Amino acid sequence: MQVDAIDRVIKNAIEVMESSKYQIFEICENVRSERDSLYKELQQVMEEASEAIKQVDRLELEYRRTRIRLTEVSRDFHKFREEDIRIAYEAATQLQLQLTIFREKENHLKLRRNDLQKRIKNVDKQVERAETLVSQMNVVLEYLSGDLNQVTRILESAKNRQLLGLKIILAQEDERKRIAREIHDGLAQTMANVVLRTEIAERMLVKNEYEMVREELIELKGQVRGGLEEVRKIIFNLRPMALDDLGLVPTLRKFTQDFEEKTKIRTQLDLIGREVRLPSGMEVAIYRLVQEAFSNCYKHAEASYIQLEVQFQEAQVVIIVRDNGIGFSTDNMEAVYSMGVHFGLLGMRERLELLEGKMDIESAKGVGTKIIMEIPLSAKNREE
Template identity: 70%
Template sequence: MQFDAIDKVIKNAIGVMESSKYQIFEICESARSEWEALNKELQQVKDDATLTIEQVDRLELEYKRARIRLTEVSRDFHRFKEEDIRVAYEAATQLQLQLTIAREKEHQLRARRDELQKRIKNLDKTIERAEALVMQMNVVLEYLSGDLNQVTRILESAKNRQQMGLKIIVAQEEERKRIAREIHDGPAQAMANIVLRSEIAERMLARNEYVAVKEELSDLKAQVRSGLEEVRKIIFNLRPMALDDLGLVPTLRKYIQDFEDRTRIRMKFEVVGLESRLPSAMEVAVFRLVQEALSNVLKHAKASYVFVEVTFQKQMVKLVIQDNGVGFNLERLELQINKGNSHFGIIGMRERVELLEGRMDLETAINAGTKIVMLIPISGEIRED
């Protein structure tokens, strides 16, 4: 391989991506500045609309009274003079004109409000996409800026790992997108709704509607609790803190129990051998393998029972995940994987195990369930039972 040429290509790619990253960053900052300006204008439009609505309500009441007054003076010629009729008519006409103008202003403010909200929503999407692109470029730049010699040694040591780095990047980006989507659809939406509901509560307080305000605050409290629970779930999915405090087995036991409560799939968890603490990175890796396996069961297996077993040996950890689901054709799956078709769950688990210098065996058949056995060495080579 011509390493100098590869190095030159990588440096050129890094330069182009650095330039593109800053251009995207500038677009993002420009969109964010416009977003802030539109939000300020939107708030001003809302305030103006509130005042205009109040003015319309007041003018409608005054105009109604003026019409009643005009009717009275027009009917009773004995009590009122022609001058009184003229004054009443002019007053009613003036109020009608003011009311028409106020209604038109209200209509324009509502239309402007809707337009601003639509533009802000579009800017939100633009900013989100720009931030995602910058994040992806940072990951790729970090990968490309690494030690080229180390990448070369990896390429020379195993041909089947040539694409592993990029696959890891794809997996990282998918995880980031999943987290961003969870935050956007969960806590972010809840917080936006809380802000809106709090504004409604403020208006109710101004009208002395205390009973309605109490109900609104009760709903707000429930929404805050729900949002807090969503945030806790996201934090747990990112990094279960119990791994550091309690270790692998207690964390798995709690996760499996929660999985059973959430999915209504009957679970059985067993630990074989002398339980011991593993290196922190390995505990995280083992936990993610079990998490991915159970996620696949939930998505595809249609199982009613899952057995999970963790075996501790001197130099190895053995994982067994077995379900009674629908299973699948293993030969067809292997063929599709070799062709590059999408089976990211199985591929991801196999690559995680290979990165740990381990091995994964898969046993399955149509309507016969699935059994996954993973052998992960702690030190030295993998040993059979």
């Protein structure tokens, strides 16, 4: 009877999630259509802005010529008829009016362009969130749609938890690759915008509108600087290049410094033993373990101080993370893992098991937490 009840619950959950998934998919498609429309409108605005700039350049040239003509007939009025002076004056006035109109149109198109770019950025974020939700629901549906007995065995069997953890790790790495591709695509669009705005500034220089050029360049510089800073941070989080260039300890030192600056939590890094270079994959895994441990402290421990200790021993690397936070009970960690209270710790344990290592946690309420991670080193894997 219990199995039948679980089966009914799972079937109902599948039906609800399938319906919700298609609704989210429809929303995602509508947002994509809106994004395509915005892109077309942006392209049209850019073309109109380019045409307006050309018209302004042409009118300014003609206006200068008519001003020169008006000056000539006004200065030598005895050589010209009154009708010639009137015609020169009306031509100059008409061109000045047209020039003012096209300048206003150019400024309006620039404002419209900036507004469309902001809207496209917001729509892209909505598409990304919708795609993430659909992906997550597909993962859940894949498990729920399986054989009920198999689901029950997975929930009851601790041996299969390592396989589940490995799938989580692989999914995380796939997600990082996807984000890296999106950064590349987004950066290309940003650079295209930079090229366009640079051309506009160049045209303004030709027209001697130095104040507008200065404002445009200031805004352009801020956009490029902000984008570059964000790209560097994301790239470092995805794959710290300092690991390949400097090694594990300098990269961890920079990570703790950045962590302290961002969270205002005091950090300390202690190195025991002589540092040796490890295989690239192992250094990345250790960095991710430290990153996850610090993230857990920040989210849950309410700590004001975190100490990271890295020990290079003959046969293993030992990573110890201590904090002075609120702590928690470790009487039954398996129950804690199975209830899903600490997914971060579960992910760390799974990573360590893949490295044939182990993790011990010492904690109690009100006394902080100490995480000890031991990673064995075989002689063939050590790089002197």
